Every structure is written in C-alpha cells, then in structure tokens.
Amino acid sequence: MNADQLDHAIRDVLHSWTPDNPIAPAGIADRLVRRRRRRILVRTAGAALALTGIAFGAAFATGAGDDGAQRPASGVSKQSTLLWQTTLPAASWDACTTGPGAVYCRGTSYDGIGVDVRTGKVEWQQKAKDAHGGSAPAGSLPGVRGGILYTYADHAPGAPRAGTDLVALDIASRRVLWKHELADDSRDRSDAVLFDGKVLANSPTFKSVAALDGRTGRTLWTHSWKKADCDRTAVGGVPYLVCSPDSEKAPQQSTVVRLDPATGKPRTVATVEGPAAFIGTDKDAVLLGAPAGGQQSFSVSGPATLTRVDLGSGKVSQYSVDGMPMGVVTDGIILASGRHDNVVAYSADNGKRLWSRDLGLTLRKEAGNPTMRELASAAAVDLSGRVAYYLDPSGHLVGLDLDSGAVRWRGQVKLPKSPVTAGIAPELMVHAHGLIGQVGGQLFHIEPVLPKAGS
Template sequence: MNTDQMDRTIRDVLNNWTPDSPAAPAGLVDRLVRRRRRRGLVRAGGAALAIAGVTVGAIMVTGTGGQGGEPRPAGQVSKESRLWWRTTLPTSSLDACTTGPGAVYCRSAAYDAVSLDIGTGKIAWQRKGQDPNGGASPAGRLPGVRDGVLYTFADHAPKKPRPGTDLVALDVESRRVLWRHELADDSRGPVSAIMFERGILANTPTFKKVAALDGKTGRTLWTHAWKQADCDRAVIGGVPYLTCSPDSEKAPQRSTVVRLDPATGAARTVATVKGMTTLLGTDGDTVLLGGPAGDRRSFGDPGPVTLTRVDTRSGKITQHRADRLPWGVVADGVILGTDGRGRAVAYSADDGTRLWSRDLGLKLRKNPRDSALRELPSAAAVDLDARLAYFMDPSGNLVGVDLGSGEVRWRDRVALPKTPANAGVAPELMVHDHGLVGQTGGELFRIEPKVK
C-alpha cells in the first residue's frame, strides 16, 4: 500500500467510524494524515484511531473487579457529591494528566510537568517547557509515576521545525531530571513509553525497535527490533508484549502476539493470526485484537470485523465476527466506547456483541463555524469496585452509569468558567480512591460521587 492509498484509507476510517456517530472531527482526520506523512509509519484502521485518540483519550481503571460481573439493579439517580477542590492551571491547553502518591501531574506544550497536591489542589511545583509554541504532537497519555519518578515527555530539539520527543524521568522530590531518552520523531502516544515490572519499555530514535530502560538511571537493559510490521505494546502481569501487524501489502499478511522476557528481552511468539489486526486492549491475561473480516483487506473497506482473543498463557486463539470494531476502554470483560454525540456503547470483550447503549445526557457544544463538529466526551473512567463507569463533557457535566446495565446512577456538575467550544477535543477523567479527578480547558478538579 503506497502513501496516497494509506492516506485515503485513514481518511475513510476516521470519517466513517465511531461507535454510533457518522463521523470523526474532520480537522482531526487531516492532522492525522499530515502526521503520517512526516512519520511514514501509521498503520490504517484501528492504529490510526489509537493515535488520533478519536474516542479514547486518557483513562484509568481501578478496583479488583469483583466476581461474576452481575448487573446491579436499577436504582435512584444520585445528585450528591463532595467537591474537594478546583484549580486553574497556568495553561489552558493540557495534553494529559496522571495521578501518583499524594499528587496529580499534568503536562502541556508550555509545561513539561505541573505537580499538584491531591488533597488540596494547590500547585506544588512546575517545570516550564522550552518552546510553548512548538509544533510537536500532544501527549495522548502520560506514562505514569513509580518509585518517586514521574515519566513525562519534552521536546528533544526545542524551537526546531521538527522538535522530536524525549522521554524524561523527573525525581518528584528534587524536581531534578534523572535522565532523558530520545524517541522516534513525535512519538507521544499511549504506547510510546509504558511501564513493566523491570523498567520502562520505550520507542527508540529509530522506528521498528523498542528499548527496555531502567526506571531510575535510564540505562538500556535490552532492545528488540522487528521488520515488515508495525507493532503496538501491552503489559500483562508486568510482562511486555508486542502485537504486530503487516506494514504493507508486500509484507507477510499475518499478525503476531509476541512475549518479551522482562529480564532479557528474549522474544517468543505466543500466537499468529491471518491478516491485519489492531490492538483493542487486554482483558485479564488475554490480548484483544480487531481485524477486517471475510474478504475485506483493510479497515477502510465496509463490512464486518473479526474480534480475536489470544490467551497469553496457552496461546489459544478464539475469533468472533462482529458488526463493528468494539473500540474503547476495556474493563472486566466489557469494552466501553463513546461516540461524538454523547452516547456510550458497551460491548462484550468475549465476542464483540453489544451489551447496552446509553445516551449520557452530556452537553457537547457545536463548533460555531461548523455545526457538524462537536466537542467530545471523555473516555470512560471505571471504578471496578463500585461497578461504575464515569464520563464527563468539556463543560463540567458528569455522569456515572452501571457497568453491567448502563443504568444512570449518578449525575453532577462542576462549575467551570465558560470557554469557547473546542470541537474534537475531549476532557480527561481519572478514578482516584473511588473519587474522580478531571481536567478540561486548564481547569483541574477532584470530586467524590455519593452513589446510593
């Protein structure tokens, strides 16, 4: 598949796919295609959606998950909550946030990191970026915090036309940079750097290669490279995995799930499936892949898809045909997606069947210059102990629905300063200690729902 064919495929997918809406934001389509022309590495279909963040955004799933996943009986909708704090950050444009022990950390083009006290919402410290007006891609998600170290992104060559990206390790106590590691091009997506049991699995300065880095020193523990494929990354039980799909029609038309030994990087193929796939997520010890079904050769072709489950313990493969790609947050056997009009859709991670669909009642404003473009809801933030999935709109309206049935259990609103509609941009919502931390338009807050 040549560059122009790939660009058309990406546009077709993004313009025609969301769980229940007619189109993704048009501006997002063009931005993604332009980025692909720079990188030369975006696989069509699901991978394109993952990079674009059309319906995903940054999420957090917490809790043990319980047993059985039985739907909770419908109950009264609560409107009670406790607002712990609301803070205006020093920038109105945020990439992503994450929580750590006693703190919330955020980044943007203007700030590589901003640290806030989780109890009070007060800014503890901030580290400015070197080029607040640079053209680097935003971070889809921050890698996280571990052992007193925050992993964030910064420009590799500030004020250059193509600044590139560094993975940066910051000591949260001293605020000192412990190490930097150059990534390929503008890689700041959800799989650019992920934590596993022995360190950080990160992109390298060249494509088709990953490096395992010591979390404290940045020392390279091992590397792994591949050919004729594009690979996503996942971590199950502290072990890193690659899910690889052909990068062109000339490459072998098969996809693989590969286990990387955490200590040595030794690769072992867990399973091989025919054709192109994209990583949908993980469900316990199982990797979830989606791919075109039947005679379809790409995600841009109309028709059904195949949901593939790969058990990483046994290598067993099970496949099910579904009407559409069940894309979203995976939580205890349920895949939660949202569309551009405020509707949540839940699919079974077992076979891709639709479990329920629910209008969330959120306020998604239209772009005043183009009524076809709207704001987006957040991805689901799931509290597995409470069996609730929470969503938010950019105006501060929040809703909590039952994970099993989709019944609305809680609603509230955080009073935020009125801002212009920003179509194609989703707020961020995270679960913390059975409460929520949300951010939108430079406003950050912590709220505790009181669900009956």
C-alpha cells in the same frame, strides 16, 4: 525522509486525526484528537492525508444505537461533593496522570506540573524551554512508579520537528534522572510501557524497542523487527509487542510477541491472519479487532471480529461483533463508543453485546460544520462501585452501572465559558472514590454520591 520515516510520520498524523464522522471513540482518545495542538497538526497535514489514501486508524465506529434492553430500576443520584477546583497556569494541557497524593500534567507551555490531590494547590511547575516549537502533543503519560514520574519532553526545543525524549523525573527533588530519545515522535499509551522495574520504550531508531532501567535509564536490551507496526503492552510484568503489517507488501498477518523481561528474546505467542488493531488486555489475554464485513479500512462502520489471544497457551479465539469494539477494557468488559454520545458494552470474553446507553451529555457542534462536535472523555471506571464515569467539555458528568448500563449518577462542575473545540475530549481519572477531571485549564476533584441500594 525515507519510506520508514514517512510511514511513521503518516501514522503520527493518523493517530491525531479527528475524522469528519463524529463517532471517534473516546476509549482511544490518546490516538485521536484530544487537544487543540492536534487539530492544528491535522490542518497542516490534510494534503498529505489526501494523497496517501490511508484510512487505517482514523475512527473505530460501532454504529450502534440504544438496543432497547430493559434496565434494572434504580434511582439516579445528583449529589456530589466538589473537593476543589483549580485554574492551571496555562489554558491547554496534553495529558495528566495520578500518583500518590498528587496529579501530574504536561502541555505546550509546561513539561510538567504537580498538583496536591488533597487541596488542588499547584506545588511545582517546570516550564517548557520553547512553548512555540514543533513539538508533538502527548496523548497520555507513561505513569508514576517508585517516586519517579515518567513523562515526555522535546528532544530539540524550538526545532521545526522537535522530536521526543522520554524523561524520568524524581518527584521529591524535581531532578531529571535521565532522558531517552525516541525515534517515533508519538507520545501515546504504548510508546513507553512500565514493566517489572523497567520501561519498554521506542528506540532512537525506527521499528525497534529498548528496555531501560527505570531508575538509571541504562539500556538493558533492545529488539528490532521489520515490515510491521507494533504496539507495546505489559501483562504480569512481561512486555509484549502486538504487531500488524505496515503495508500491503508486508506479510498479511498480525502477531503477538512475548519479549523475555531479562533478555528481550522474542517468542511469537500467536499469529492471526490479516491486519488487526490492538484493543487492550483482559486478565492474561490480548484483545485485537479487525473489520469483518469487507470494509476497506478500520474507519468504516460494520461487522468486526474480536480476537482474544491467551498469553499462556497461545490459544486464539475469534468472535463476530456488530461493530469495532475499540475502547476502555476493564474487568472483562469493553466500553466502546458509538454514535454521538452512545456507549456500547461488549464482553471481552466472547464479544457479546451486553448493553448500550446514551450518555445524555452536552457535546456541542462546531459553528459552520455540524459534522464536527466535541467528544466525551474516555471511561474512568471505579470497580469498587462498579461505575463507569464520563465527562464532557462543558463540565457535565454521568456515571453508568458497569454491568447494566443504567444511569446511577449525574453531576456538574461549573466551568468558565469556552468556545467549541470540536474533536477534543476532556480527561477523567479515578482517584480513591473520587474523580479528577481536566478540561482545558481547569482541574477539579469531585466525589459522586451514589444512590443507596434499592433506592
């Protein structure tokens, strides 16, 4: 294994590491432990982590408590309609996504299943060729477009390191249209990004990306780089790389690079001093975060800098924030996770803290290790009602007002009793005005009934 491959192997472990400090932000759950398989990977790689001494990406902490800000008076609804609840054909699933009329999931035993979103009936399922191999878990699925499900599968099923293929599956025929091998074995939100009828994916070689035709899988162009680790994203049909130095020997600068959609020709939009973590996008801007209080790693709580890069002009704006604002970005707001089940909302425009709120969910501790506890899901935001919803592994749900943090709704779905699986977060997605939730082998569709205005 060369230095570059070792670097990516370590990053894979870090991406799936549940830190002892129980403040792992649910907003980047696809880069932290979300499923049992990731916890197994952590235990086998613990010695390597100790030797590397690398803490980058371990946990992004705000360290924030409730700020005591006044909340607008409003009633809290506890009404909901459970449309269906389904027991899936396996107990563990890596990730799910929604498409027109269906929910799609993949996991250890199945490369994919399709569930009718109206009835909860499992319409089709495709078993994995080897459910006990050394495959990497998926933190997320690339998505659905034009009748094609983009997902992941093992490149060499059953091998000690199975590798990863990006797979395009025709939903109507259940036929695999094409496969593309990835060098980086991680399967997170930036490893395959849909843009303008194409897919930007890792190449079969490290530190390289390929633009693939979405229907045929044909490679349209490639782009490579050195001395940096890069996340991929797309804004307005245009692909971008967000890169940070991969070692102390690399130039200590972070860059945002635009890739021409037709040719892949790179253009550096902006350069920022020092390492920075990709938070997300907001309108036509990329958001980055970095420690600002002398911390030696991104895992240590403390002051941070929010960097906003305007993709049109290249203007760089930086703001001081009281903690690393890592989380879900939606409609100009960053929903970050604080201690335990506390959520802190920051303005994506200037880093101003807007509100903070304890979710009041049931996050159980692991027996014999009180520092290890379950995680709530990442925020699922319904912009039509301006509510951010969260789910815990016990089936409790809460809906917070996006603008004030006030609790607007609480609900519960009865789930089979299960042991505590610390460091694992369930998955929650918005579908129409309802919510699709996945906890272990349980999938459900629930519609919250929000309080009427002025109630």
